[in-house]
Amino acid sequence: MIASVLRCSFLLALIAIGVTSLRANDYDLSPEQEERMKKFLPRTYAKLAKRNPVHVVSLGDSVMTMYGYGDEYNNTLLAYQTVFLNELSSQFYYPGGVRVIRPGKGKPEKLNEVVGVEITLQNLSRGGKLMFHALQPLTTQAFENKPDLVMVSFGINDATLNEGLEKYRKSLEEIIALVRANGADLLLFGPSLTVEDPPEELLALTRPYANAMREVAVANEVWFADLGDLNWFVRLDDRSAHLNAAKKEAEKRKAEEAKAQTETETGAPSPVTAPVHKSPVISPMLEQLDPDPEKRAAKLFNQVVDDYRKFFNHGEIVDWVHPDANFHRQLGKRIFKELLNGEKALPWKVSNSNLIMEGTKQCVLTYDLENTTKDEQTITLLPLVARHWKPLQAPTRLVLQPGKKTEVKITWLPRSEETFAGGMPFSDASICFSIMHANTEMVHINDIDAMIQPLAVVWDLGTRFNLENTVELQARVANTSKNPIKGTWEAAFSGQKWNGTFNAAGGEASPINLPFALPSTGATRLKGILTMTLVSEGLTYRFDRKVELSRNMGLKQEVKLVKGNPATDFGQPIDEKMPDADNPGVRFRADADSNALYLTWEVFGANMMDAPGGQPAYLIDTNIDARSYGKRLTPGATDSLRISGAAADGDGRVGALQPWVFGTGYAMFYDAKKVQAKLSSRPDGSRRISVALPRAYLYLHEWKIGNGNSQLGFNTYLSLWQKDAASPTGGAFETYFITLGGLHRDQVDALNVLELTDKPTNRWTMRLY
Numbered sequence: 101m102i103a104s105v106l107r108c109s110f111l112l113a114l115i116a117i118g119v120t121s122l123r124a125n126d127y128d129l130s131p132e133q134e135e136r137m138k139k140f141l142p143r144t145y146a147k148l149a150k151r152n153p154v155h156v157v158s159l160g161d162s163v164m165t166m167y168g169y170g171d172e173y174n175n176t177l178l179a180y181q182t183v184f185l186n187e188l189s190s191q192f193y194y195p196g197g198v199r200v201i202r203p204g205k206g207k208p209e210k211l212n213e214v215v216g217v218e219i220t221l222q223n224l225s226r227g228g229k230l231m232f233h234a235l236q237p238l239t240t241q242a243f244e245n246k247p248d249l250v251m252v253s254f255g256i257n258d259a260t261l262n263e264g265l266e267k268y269r270k271s272l273e274e275i276i277a278l279v280r281a282n283g284a285d286l287l288l289f290g291p292s293l294t295v296e297d298p299p300e301e302l303l304a305l306t307r308p309y310a311n312a313m314r315e316v317a318v319a320n321e322v323w324f325a326d327l328g329d330l331n332w333f334v335r336l337d338d339r340s341a342h343l344n345a346a347k348k349e350a351e352k353r354k355a356e357e358a359k360a361q362t363e364t365e366t367g368a369p370s371p372v373t374a375p376v377h378k379s380p381v382i383s384p385m386l387e388q389l390d391p392d393p394e395k396r397a398a399k400l401f402n403q404v405v406d407d408y409r410k411f412f413n414h415g416e417i418v419d420w421v422h423p424d425a426n427f428h429r430q431l432g433k434r435i436f437k438e439l440l441n442g443e444k445a446l447p448w449k450v451s452n453s454n455l456i457m458e459g460t461k462q463c464v465l466t467y468d469l470e471n472t473t474k475d476e477q478t479i480t481l482l483p484l485v486a487r488h489w490k491p492l493q494a495p496t497r498l499v500l501q502p503g504k505k506t507e508v509k510i511t512w513l514p515r516s517e518e519t520f521a522g523g524m525p526f527s528d529a530s531i532c533f534s535i536m537h538a539n540t541e542m543v544h545i546n547d548i549d550a551m552i553q554p555l556a557v558v559w560d561l562g563t564r565f566n567l568e569n570t571v572e573l574q575a576r577v578a579n580t581s582k583n584p585i586k587g588t589w590e591a592a593f594s595g596q597k598w599n600g601t602f603n604a605a606g607g608e609a610s611p612i613n614l615p616f617a618l619p620s621t622g623a624t625r626l627k628g629i630l631t632m633t634l635v636s637e638g639l640t641y642r643f644d645r646k647v648e649l650s651r652n653m654g655l656k657q658e659v660k661l662v663k664g665n666p667a668t669d670f671g672q673p674i675d676e677k678m679p680d681a682d683n684p685g686v687r688f689r690a691d692a693d694s695n696a697l698y699l700t701w702e703v704f705g706a707n708m709m710d711a712p713g714g715q716p717a718y719l720i721d722t723n724i725d726a727r728s729y730g731k732r733l734t735p736g737a738t739d740s741l742r743i744s745g746a747a748a749d750g751d752g753r754v755g756a757l758q759p760w761v762f763g764t765g766y767a768m769f770y771d772a773k774k775v776q777a778k779l780s781s782r783p784d785g786s787r788r789i790s791v792a793l794p795r796a797y798l799y800l801h802e803w804k805i806g807n808g809n810s811q812l813g814f815n816t817y818l819s820l821w822q823k824d825a826a827s828p829t830g831g832a833f834e835t836y837f838i839t840l841g842g843l844h845r846d847q848v849d850a851l852n853v854l855e856l857t858d859k860p861t862n863r864w865t866m867r868l869y
Contacts, residue, residue, distance in 0.1 A: 129191075133440045140323035140439070141285045144249045148192040154219045156185060157242050157284075159234045160253040162227030163292055167422045169414045174204035176223045177211055178425045180327075181251050181289075183432020185219050186211070191436075193217045222247070230258045230844060232271040232737055235278070236760040240767040243282045250279045253327065255291025255309035256421065261844060262487070264869065265312050266527045266561070270735070272316045288317045289435070292327040295412065296420040299405045303545070304484035308532040311547035325435050330536075331444065331544045332434045333427070334407045336400070393496040397480050401536070404543055446544055447473045448500070448537060455531060455550035459639040460520060462492065463512050465533055465550055469498065470505035482536040483510050484545070488523040489533070490515050510535070520642035521629050522869070529556035529578050554581040557632055557643035558609065559868065563849035565733055566652070567864045573614035577634065579604035587636030593647055594626055602634070618864050624651040624659070624676060625839075630868070648867040650839050652853040653690065653814070654860025655805075661686040661701075661818060661836035679704045681784045686818055686836040692805055692856055694795060697724075701789040701818055708747040708787055711821035712830060717747035718779070718820050719833065720789065725813025725848045726762040726798040732813055736764035736848045743777045743791060752777030752789065762798055763813075763848065770797055789818075808861045813851035815839050842869050 129137065137145040147154050158164055158181045166172060166179040176182055177200060185198045195216035200209045200223065210218075222245065224237045231254040242250070252275060258268050272288075279286045290310035296302045310328050317324035411427035412420050423431075438444075453467040471477045477500045483491035494510040512533070514520065525531055530551045537544055560574045579585045586603040591614055602610035619626070626649040634641040653659055660678050663685065679685030684705025691698040699722065710717045721740040725732055739761040745752035754777055757770035776792040795803060804810035819833040843850035853865055 129440070136440065136442070139321075140287070141249065143283065144285045147248060148188065151193060151217050153217055154249065155245055155247045156219060156221045156249045156251065157237075157247040158221060158223050158225055158251045158253075159237060159242070160225040160251075160289070161229050161255075161257055161291075162225075163256065163422060164225035164253055165223065165227055166425075166428065167227060168424065169417055169419075172425050175207045176200045176203055176221065177208060178428055179223070180428040180431040180435065181223075181253075182221060183429050184435045185221060185432075187433060187436035189219050193219075228257055230254055230261065230263055230271075231268050231275075232263075232844075232847060234275055235271065235764065236737055236739065236758070238275060238278045239764055240759045243284075246282075247284050249285045249287065251287045251289065253289035253291065255306050255313065256294065258309050259291070259306045263844065264526075264561075265308060265532075267847075268309055269312050269316055272313060273320075274735075276316070276320050276322060286322050287439075288313055288322055288324045290314065290324065290326045290328055292423065292431075293330070293408070294421045295405060295409050298485070300401070300482075301485040302420070303405075303536075304486060304534040307484075307534040307545060307547045308487075311532050311549060314547075315549075323439065325438055327431060329544065330404065330408065331446075331542050333411060333430065334404050334543050336403065336538060336541055336543055393480075397482055397496045400480055400538060400543075401482050404536070404538070445472070447471065447477055447539060447542075448479060449505075450535075450537075450546045450548060453548045453550040454553060456553050457555075457641060460514065460642050462514070463489070463552075465510045465512060465548065467508050467548055467550070468505050469500070469508050469537075471500035471502060474502045476501055477539055480538045481508065482538070483512075484534045484536060485515075486512070486531070486533055488515055488519040489513065489531070508535075521644045522646040524643050525552070525556070526559045526561050526643075526645065526869075529558055529580055551580050554583075555579055555585055555604075555634065555636065555641065557612075557634070559643075559645055561645070561868050563843075563865065563867045565853060565863075565865050566861075567618060567866055568862065569618060571616050571618060571864075571866060573616055573630070573868065575612045575614070575632070576609040577602040577604060577612060578609045579606055582606040585636055587634055589632065589634045591630065591632045593630040594628060618649070619651075620862065622676075625649065625662070646842055646869055648839065648842055650852045650865050652808075652811075652855050652860050652863045652865070653838075654808075654855050654857055655691050656689065656858045657860060659688045659838060661688055661816075661838060663834060663836050681705075681786065688816060688818075688838065690814070690854055692795075692803075694803075694805075696795050697793045697798070697812075699791040699793070699816070701816075702782070703787040703789070703818075703820065704785075706787075706820055706822065706834075709821060709823070710747050711833070715821065716744035716753075718789065718818065719744050720752075720791075720816065720818050721845065722791075722816040723814070723845050723851060724762050724793075724798070725851055726801045727765055728800060728802055729809055729811060731765065731800075732763070732811065732848070737846050738763050738813070738848060738851075739846060741775070741793070743775075743789075745777070745779050745789075749780050750778070752779060752791075757797075763800070765800055768797070768799070803856070805856050808855045808857050808859070808863075810856040812854045812856070813848050814854040815845060815851045817845065839865075842867060 144154055164179060164181060166175050172178055182198055189196045189198055193216055195214045196218055197210055197212060197214060198219045198221055200221050203209045224242060234252055234254060276286060290313045291306040294302050294305055306328060310326055314324050411423045413424050449470045449472050451468045456464045479498050479500060481495055483494050489512040492511040492513045495508060498506060500506060530549050532547055532549045535546050535548060537546055556578050558576045558578050584605050588601050589612060590599045596616060598614045604610040628647060630645045630647045632643045658678060660676060677683060679687050681704060687702050689700045708717045720743040723738045723740055725738050739758040741761060742755035743752045754772040754775045757772050759767045759769060774794055778790050780788050782788055802810055815838050817835055817837045819835045821831055822834050823831040839850065839852045849867065
């Protein structure tokens with residue numbers, strides 16, 4: 101009996117030693133790794149080191165939701181941020197793992213049901229969202245459970261919708277401040293790449309946003325991972341590499357023979373050498389490898405695209421935006437390694453960039469490319485197509501000796517009229533170009549932020565509310581060179597013109613003020629291009645901007661909704677004629693009392709019909725900023741109140757209401773059933789959609805009916821399904837709206853003003869972007 105007990109005790113001791121050894125191996129970090137963890141994740145690391153539970157919140161777009169197909173769809177456990185957390189758990193917990201809080205319908209919450217310390221993950225990511233949308237959950241539900249770590253990744257939708265980089269940076273700064281104010285750690289993940297056609301353009305789509313995130317992260321000492329780093333996923337197969345090696349070996353032998361010959365001639369003893377071929381055998385593969393560097397560069401680019409597209413394998417479904425689970429798995433593991441060990445050094449470095457504008461014809465980008473290794477580097481250059489610029493002329497292949505650098509020069513052409521009609525930068529006078537560099541082993545996209553020279557126009561952009569009579573449009577001519585610069589300028593918008601001169605020393609700016617007289621009667625909306633032309637030293641420069649104006653609305657006032665594409669219909673005349681039985685269209689009216697806000701849409705001349713595939717006949721997206729007057733004039737975001745319904749008379753369907761639906765600061769769980777919506781037919785043949793929104797839902801608003809300063813930010817989009825024989829689906833939704841929309845509809849800056857009075861003032865909202 102005693103021997104049995106001793107044997108059992110001995111076995112338990114061996115097990116304990118084994119477990120202790122395993123844990124020691126798992127938990128031990130190098131001093132450098134430990135310092136990195138303490139620097140970037142101080143709160144999280146302190147808990148991990150003590151093997152205490154950690155709570156994490158992730159905020160991102162559809163990539164972070166694990167948008168996919170089949171079993172992968174909406175399975176957060178397969179998403180890269182969960183893979184990263186599993187790596188973190190494996191490093192510090194034994195046993196343990198990651199548990200997803202409220203996973204998708206029918207999806208598991210944990211990979212393996214083992215008992216142990218856990219990292220819990222609340223994934224608040226939402227498809228189709230932009231960086232500013234992260235502020236919605238961060239000001240409501242994200243910190244309810246006091247997360248130790250917040251992970252943020254946005255940029256694909258920002259890039260697709262051409263969200264301004266200034267807004268992107270500003271939102272990111274607000275996110276950093278909010279997370280720090282709540283005592284949590286923060287990790288920032290730059291957007292991944294999209295590889296839709298044409299890849300030479302779409303590979304560059306998200307890069308300015310990744311570059312902006314990196315800059316903000318560095319400035320705020322927040323850890324950043326670039327999910328668009330091709331070096332993480334693509335390994336080049338340069339089939340000429342062995343030929344290059346053979347060439348170097350032949351040159352080495354030739355040098356040795358020359359040295360031996362010299363020593364023989366001078367009387368020095370000649371070493372015994374094995375016989376060698378005087379000329380290396382030329383491989384037939386050389387014929388396949390075209391000596392033309394441009395053709396070889398094109399083959400390399402195609403190889404990169406093909407290799408990267410392997411991570412978007414969805415069977416017969418083509419989706420070049422959402423990567424598969426294999427991509428997420430590799431990405432999560434790579435993030436973990438980079439967090440512990442730092443970013444892998446490139447064999448080259450880019451520095452000293454400049455961008456010379458040659459009027460409106462072209463621009464020239466220059467930068468220094470340096471070989472940072474001790475070996476000769478042959479580097480292929482592939483400039484990617486930017487949103488407003490396309491490369492005209494660039495070197496294709498450069499050979500750099502160890503430690504040496506050379507100046508690269510690339511000429512760019514404007515892609516279209518849009519380049520100067522609102523496409524030039526407006527705040528920091530710089531443009532981001534993306535250049536793919538590659539050697540025989542690795543490929544990387546360098547994002548080069550270059551300052552426009554010799555001059556740029558910097559605008560005071562944004563939305564301004566409640567303007568009366570005359571508004572001052574303000575700009576500055578920035579001299580971005582070292583030498584003094586002077587010239588003349590001309591500007592025009594909506595029939596009003598201005599002109600003047602500028603004179604600025606190197607690095608200084610000359611102000612421009614444009615007093616614009618607002619309409620006193622007639623039009624309720626204006627849109628178009630504010631042209632700005634500068635002439636200096638014989639060259640002409642253009643820095644135009646888009647402008648949109650809308651007059652404040654009032655209660656009981658009928659407003660015609662505009663039909664068209666709100667993002668692109670600039671410069672088109674607005675027909676203010678009110679729709680009726682003889683004039684097709686949609687008119688809108690709002691009313692209010694102490695109980696509710698009442699909204700009415702009247703549709704004339706449109707045959708409402710149900711869309712195929714079970715889709716509704718109509719969709720209404722309404723955004724309401726119901727903060728109090730003072731706060732409504734500050735930055736913020738809303739969400740859409742969505743209502744849909746069939747073509748037959750009856751109740752409409754009200755979609756789920758987000759806690760922040762009526763503006764930043766709202767945090768309420770709403771019962772959508774208390775929002776009344778109904779479609780009815782009128783005697784004159786029109787159709788009426790009526791909505792009643794309870795006053796209690798707008799609880800942060802002062803609700804002073806009859807006061808023009810008691811206002812709501814407001815916009816509405818009504819989409820009606822209409823037949824179209826030319827459409828492959830047999831029809832399409834036609835959209836009607838109040839404001840003309842150059843900004844995302846959820847931004848408060850995109851909204852018009854609804855005054856809670858039936859005698860609205862003659863005030864305007866202006867958007868300059």
